[in-house]
Amino acid sequence: MVSEGIVLGHVVSEKGIQVDKAKVDVISRIPYPTNQKEVRGFLGHAGFYRRFIEDFVKIAQPLTRLMQNDVDFIFDEACQGAFQLLKDKLVSSHIIRALDWKHRFEVMCDPSDYAVGTVLGQRIDGKSYVIFYASKTLNQAQKNYDTTEKEMLAVVYSFEKFRPYLLGSKVIRRCIPEWEQRDVLYHCHTLACGGHFGPRKTARKVLDSGFYLPSLNNDAYEFCQNCGRCQQTGGISTHDEMPEVPVIVCEVFDVWGMDFMSPFPSSYENLYILVAVDYVSKWIEAKATATCEAKESNGQAEISNREIKGILEKTVNPLRKDWSKRLDDALWAYRTAFKTPIGMSPYRLVFRKMCHLPVGVEHREYWEVRETNMKPQTCEEERKLQLQELEELRLESYDVAMWYKEKTKLWHDKKPPGQGVAGWSESAPVPITVEADARKAKV
Known part of the structure; x- marks a missing residue:
């Protein structure tokens, strides 16, 4: 009985499959x-x-x-x-292992002065495993990029190289190109859903929308600094801040704080705003009224009053007569803004999902990726089929190359030693007719 043999260049024995040392x-x-x-x-x-x-x-x-x-x-x-x-x-033995579709992928990229390298891996049970290595040389124009541009080039190359693996994953966050960055910041800061909040809340609203900018914090700060309406209204000093109060343990919508905001210019016979704020979720409701029945103020509501008033100051027309019509937009901007005490927006805390802002509707590419991600099973089956087709093409190419080498060797073996063929030099290419054999090999 044979205990050891060579199959496809590998030694097969009772110890398993090993590489042929020869x-x-x-x-x-x-x-x-x-x-x-x-x-x-x-x-x-x-x-x-x-x-x-x-x-x-x-x-x-x-x-x-x-x-x-x-x-x-x-x-x-x-x-x-x-x-x-x-x-x-x-x-040497490689450390690459087969991928597991049940776990998330990790992409690690590293640019240098003349090349970019990237690694596709997975973290399983706290350990990182490599699946694929990829690298390419930079051309003369790419070598002149600064450090940030080279890093972003490495990120773009990584996602293009590993697109069949990452397209159906849960970690797709669209990186906004340079010509769309200002438009996204404009939606998340200036428009009705933005609310003219500061740089931190504006940047958080961009991330909550599923977008990513390479220098998001700096861009958001610069955009807010250049916003004319924000600069005209000024900011809130420490004198207006509310003192600390004891924390009340309660559920969402159990305890509300109510207050009236005044005075306002007459807007369709409305002079006041009745504001109600939930203590837990910071959810706010407001209604424009013509009368005021307030006897004492509420500290929780006063904080929201200042933010609503600040939004209205930056969104109303110069005559300030349309503030009652702008109130619903101000409430929408407030509810979708990130709140530090709760670590998310009131909308997300109440409805337990992110709010789809109008900015996402205008950027169709992002929604196409989201729509594709809704069918992970279909994406996995399509990727497996594509990978199988690539593997078959690679094996077929290898067989064709081996067949050509064998034909070339047979032709040289048939030639008498020391004699050449008329019309051909020793270094000239070998003329071989491969039409009939090629059909047999299904090339």
Whole structure:
């Protein structure tokens, strides 16, 4: 009974499947290349396994320079080190493992002055595992990018490279391109759903909408500083702040604070605003009235009064006669704004979901991604089918290459030693008719 055998280049025995040492020794004994042709052949072989080699482009950089035109072939110490390191990577055991669709993916990218590298992995039971390595060389224009632009280039390259894996995941947050950033900030700060809040709440509203900006906090601060309505109305001093009060333990909508806001210019016969604020969720209700029946103020409601009044000051027309019509928009902006005491917006706390602001309707690309994410099972099946098709194409290409090498070897073996073929030199390409055989091989 056979206890050990070689199958597809691997040794199969009772110990399991192991790599054939003869194959490893062939790669370990490859001498240093002496010309560009040998360098090209080595890089072609190593490039076939580049997904298993981390930072392949960075390691092979000294060798790729030798492939440029008008460059003297000088195999210096840097080239020798890169050559030896690639050989060691090829013969060593890789740490890549198969992916698990039940766990989330992690993308780690790192740019340098001449290349970008990225890793697709998963964290399972607190440990990180590698699934895919990818890297590419920067062109001359990309090398002139600053550090921030190179980092964003690495992020974009990572998502484009790993798009089949990440498209159905739960971690898609659309990065806004530069020409759309001001429009998103305008929606989340200036329009009715924005409320002219400060930089922190404006930035939080952008994140709650599912968007991402590389320098969100700085952009939000600069946008608020340049907002004319915010600069005209000024801010609230420490003299107007409410003193600390004991915390009341209660449920949502159990305890309300009520107060009247006044005075206001007459707006459709309305002079006052009746405000009611929930102590827990900070949910606010308000109604414009013509009379005031307040006997004493409420501290909880006064905080909301100032914010509602600040929103109205920045959104009404110069005559301030339309504040009663703008009241519903001000309430909507207040309810969807992030509140530090509760760690979220009142809308999210009450309805237990995010509010879809009008900014999302105008950016169709974001909603297309969201619509795709609604069908994770369909995305997983489509990705598996695409990966299977790629694997079949790779195996078919490998079979065709092996078939061509065998045909070439047979042609050389048939030629008598020391004699050439008329009309062909020793270094000329080999003429082979492969039409009939190609049909048999289904190329």
